[in-house]
Amino acid sequence: xxxxxxxxxxxxxxxxxxxxxxxxxxxxxxxxxxxxxxxxxxxxxxxxxxxxxxxxxxxxxxxxxxxxxxxxxxxxxxxxxxxxxxxxxxxxxxxxxxxxxxxxxxxxxxxxxxxxxxxxxxxxxxxxxxxxxxxxxxxxxxxxxxxxxxxxxxxxxxxxxxxxxxxxxxxxxxxxxxxxxxxxxxxxxxxxxxxxxxxxxxxxxxxxxxxxxxxxxxxxxxxxxxxxxxxxxxxxxxxxxxxxxxxxxxxxxxxxxxxxxxxxxxxxxxxxxxxxxxxxxxxxxxxxxxxxxxxxxxxxxxxxxxxxxxxxxxxxxxxxxxxxxxxxxxxxxxxxxxxxxxxxxxxxxxxxxxxxxxxxxxxxxxxxxxxxxxxxxxxxxxxxxxxxxxxxxxxxxxxxxxxxxxxxxxxxxxxxxxxxxxxxxxxxxxxxxxxxxxxxxxxxxxxxxxxxxxxxxxxxxxxxxxxxxxxxxxxxxxxxxxxxxxxxxxxxxxxx
Ligand code: NAP
Numbered sequence: 001x002x003x004x005x006x007x008x009x010x011x012x013x014x015x016x017x018x019x020x021x022x023x024x025x026x027x028x029x030x031x032x033x034x035x036x037x038x039x040x041x042x043x044x045x046x047x048x049x050x051x052x053x054x055x056x057x058x059x060x061x062x063x064x065x066x067x068x069x070x071x072x073x074x075x076x077x078x079x080x081x082x083x084x085x086x087x088x089x090x091x092x093x094x095x096x097x098x099x100x101x102x103x104x105x106x107x108x109x110x111x112x113x114x115x116x117x118x119x120x121x122x123x124x125x126x127x128x129x130x131x132x133x134x135x136x137x138x139x140x141x142x143x144x145x146x147x148x149x150x151x152x153x154x155x156x157x158x159x160x161x162x163x164x165x166x167x168x169x170x171x172x173x174x175x176x177x178x179x180x181x182x183x184x185x186x187x188x189x190x191x192x193x194x195x196x197x198x199x200x201x202x203x204x205x206x207x208x209x210x211x212x213x214x215x216x217x218x219x220x221x222x223x224x225x226x227x228x229x230x231x232x233x234x235x236x237x238x239x240x241x242x243x244x245x246x247x248x249x250x251x252x253x254x255x256x257x258x259x260x261x262x263x264x265x266x267x268x269x270x271x272x273x274x275x276x277x278x279x280x281x282x283x284x285x286x287x288x289x290x291x292x293x294x295x296x297x298x299x300x301x302x303x304x305x306x307x308x309x310x311x312x313x314x315x316x317x318x319x320x321x322x323x324x325x326x327x328x329x330x331x332x333x334x335x336x337x338x339x340x341x342x343x344x345x346x347x348x349x350x351x352x353x354x355x356x357x358x359x360x361x362x363x364x365x366x367x368x369x370x371x372x373x374x375x376x377x378x379x380x381x382x383x384x385x386x387x388x389x390x391x392x393x394x395x396x397x398x399x400x401x402x403x404x405x406x407x408x409x410x411x412x413x414x415x416x417x418x419x420x421x422x423x424x425x426x427x428x429x430x431x432x433x434x435x436x437x438x439x440x441x442x443x444x445x446x447x448x449x450x451x452x453x454x455x456x457x458x459x460x461x462x463x464x465x466x467x468x469x470x471x472x473x474x475x476x477x478x479x480x481x482x483x484x485x486x487x488x489x490x491x492x493x494x495x496x
Contacts, residue, residue, distance in 0.1 A: 002218045003184030004029040006055060006168075006192050007208045008201040014042040018049070024195050025051035027208035030087065032057055032192065034201050035077070036067035043077070047084045055110060056081040057090035063114040064202060071096050079103045090139070093130050101134060110168075111135035115142040119149035119171055123156035131165045137189060140169045141202065144176030147261040148269040153179040157187040168192075173204045174235065175260045178228075180206060181215045182257075182274070185224070191217065214244045220255055226274050227467065228257035230267050230289070230309075231282035236408060236432055238484040239280050242460050245480035246472045264288045278467045279309045280460075286348040293318030303355045305348045308463045319466055322352035325459025326429075327360065329450050334398070334425060337361030342394050342423075343383075344415050345402035346373040349429050353402050354381045362398070367391050369403075391416065397424040399442075406436040411490045414438040421445045431456045437490040457481055 007024035009031055011017040017038055021031045030053040035041055047054060058074050059065020067074060075096050078089045082104045089104055091097045093113040101109055111130050119142040120126075130138045138160070144150060153169045153176075160167035168189045171179040183191045193208035194200035200207075211217050229239040243256035254277075261267035264285065271279070281289045286305035290296070293306055294315035300306045306318035330336055339362040343353050346368035354377060357364045364383035368374030371387050378385035386394060405415040407430045418441035426442035431452030439449045457477055464472035 003188075003220065004190035005208060005212060005217070006030050006032050006190045007195055008032040008034060008192050008205065009195060010034050010037050010199045010201045012037055012039050014038055014040055014045050017046060020195050020198060021054070022051045024208065027193065027196075027212050028052055029190070030055055032090070032201070034059060034065065035081070036060075036065040037201075041077070043081050043084050047081065047086055050085070050087075053087040054085075055088040055090060056086040057112075059090070059114075060092060060095065063092055063094070063112070064116055075099050082108060088137070091135075093133070097133055097135065106134050107136045109135045110137045110139050112139035112141070116172075118143055118145055119152050121152065123152055123169070124159040127156050127160050127165065127167060128163075131160075131163065136166060138165065138167045140167065142171055142176075144171035144173050144179070144204075145262070146266045147175055147178070147259055148266050148273075150176060150179045150182075151270060151273050153183065153188075154186045154273070157183070161187045171204075172202050174233075174258070176204045177206065178257050178259065178270075178274075180204065181211070181217055181255065182220065182226070184217060185220050185222070214241065214248070215255055215257075216244070216248060219253070221253070223253055225252075225254040225277045226257065227254060227278050227280075228259040228276060229280040229282060230259045230261055230285050232260050232262070232284065234258045234260045234282075237282070238432070238456070238481060239282075239460065241480045241484040242457075242477045243280075243464070245476050246464055249473055249476040252468075261285070264292065268292075275311075277311050280463055281307050281309060283348065289316075290318055292316060299323045299355070302359075303351045305351050307348075307352075307459065308466055310466060319463075320352060321459040321462035321466070322349060322455075323356045324462050325455045325457075326353050326356050328458040329454035330398075330427065333448070333450070339363070339398045339425075340396050341365070341398040341400060342367055342386075342391070342396040343400045343402055344368070344391075346370060346377045347402065350377060350402035353400050353429070354378075354383055358383055365394060365396070367394070392420050395423070399423055399426045399447075401426075401428045401430065401436075401438055404430065406430050406438050406490075408432045412437055414441060416441075418442075418445060421447055424448060425450065428452055429455060432485060433490070434485050435490070440490060453481060453485070 007028040009020045032055040036059045058067045090110045091100045166189045193211045194205045196207040196209040247254045289306040295317045297319045300318045300320040308319040310317045358381045366374045366378040375385045414437040421442045426447045427450040429452045
């Protein structure tokens with residue numbers, strides 16, 4: 001059965017909650033009205049004209065809510081809400097559930113438990129204990145600290161299904177997003193979302209429009225192919241937006257998730273258990289995934305970094321699409337073999353850039369704040385190296401920023417003073433914001449500029465081609481990228 005979506009409403013006034021519930025009905029199978037946030041709670045008004053079924057919740061502080069009254073008045077409010085037509089009443093397992101179950105049809109009670117700190121190794125015994133209450137629907141929400149905590153959620157859902165017990169289970173926090181998207185597939189009775197444009201009621205809650213339209217949670221089923229981006233942190237990653245937009249446009253039965261793993265072992269457990277068909281790889285995992293891949297493309301092998309993984313005959317195959325991603329915008333504008341480039345940085349992206357340039361005949365000088373790392377990188381690819389202090393005097397016709405300097409939120413920073421920008425081309429790998437301080441300074445100084453968005457798009461296009469053997473609709477990816485970019489850049493913008 002398709003996923004049930006519960007949109008959680010967080011408003012401080014009754015009228016605001018009524019209005020929000022009306023808007024939420026566009027996505028919701030039911031709404032959860034978090035009455036603990038409402039300062040002028042008027043249950044009669046709240047429940048008089050419901051746009052869809054309502055779950056009414058008065059969450060205590062100890063379980064992540066705002067309710068501060070006595071337990072007796074909480075019981076009275078919940079009983080009154082039930083008598084006024086709330087379809088479900090949430091009551092915490094740690095509270096007075098016996099009193100509520102005596103006064104309300106148990107098919108309308110959601111017995112809930114929240115662990116704001118962690119996800120224990122198993123939740124099965126807790127589920128059994130809660131089920132003994134007689135409540136027909138259980139809700140278990142824990143905090144995910146590791147990607148594999150999502151698997152504990154999957155396990156308790158399987159356990160409950162074997163006992164024919166309805167359970168909604170999820171892991172909170174960014175790391176727990178997979179459980180919110182895949183939960184219904186794993187058997188969760190519902191999954192929670194926030195009202196688009198509104199405040200979430202719990203950490204990690206996705207806006208309902210994203211959950212329904214981007215992740216297409218209602219159509220995820222046993223045959224859905226699962227992909228994702230491995231990295232840490234992934235707060236501003238636009239990869240889920242790009243890849244899910246393509247899946248939606250092509251009506252492909254696939255979903256792409258943010259996979260914020262603690263370490264490679266954490267990821268491996270998730271990768272095999274779900275199982276994933278493939279993944280993008282970003283900071284700081286590119287080199288570790290390179291080491292763990294059973295087979296490698298020539299590019300991935302030479303750069304020592306993998307940014308794309310494919311499942312081939314059950315094993316990992318590693319690719320590096322950063323190289324082609326970097327070269328494509330450059331080839332459209334310049335003859336790569338004639339370039340005299342300075343590359344700033346000596347991390348994963350710099351490796352791909354230096355390899356891409358030197359293997360296409362460009363001469364390269366690596367400038368890194370850590371001279372040992374810079375020298376090492378330069379030596380590996382027959383490039384030159386110069387200390388950061390000599391940057392001012394270097395002559396170049398391409399300057400590449402392969403450091404994160406200027407990336408959101410530090411948008412006013414630039415790796416190079418404006419007056420040193422004396423060459424022809426400046427290429428900034430940073431893509432968020434689109435117009436970095438470096439690019440603005442370079443344009444003002446008369447340099448020609450290339451932003452990181454083009455590379456980001458090109459490397460993602462290649463990933464899709466590797467996973468599915470066909471070119472994806474680039475216009476769809478471009479539009480998704482435009483939509484997801486942060487509006488905040490350095491001010492004022494001077495790029496024309
Ligand atoms: P990384 O592996 O962490 O390497 C970052 C490099 O920048 C390191 O050499 C680091 O030096 C240096 N660095 C960091 N802060 C610096 C500072 N304040 N001043 C000077 N150097 C500094 O990261 P990465 O994967 O190479 O990514 C680098 C940037 O490229 C990121 O912003 C990333 O988003 C961007 N990127 C964009 C695309 C795209 O498609 N547009 C693709 C890949 C990467 P230490 O080694 O001394 O720390």
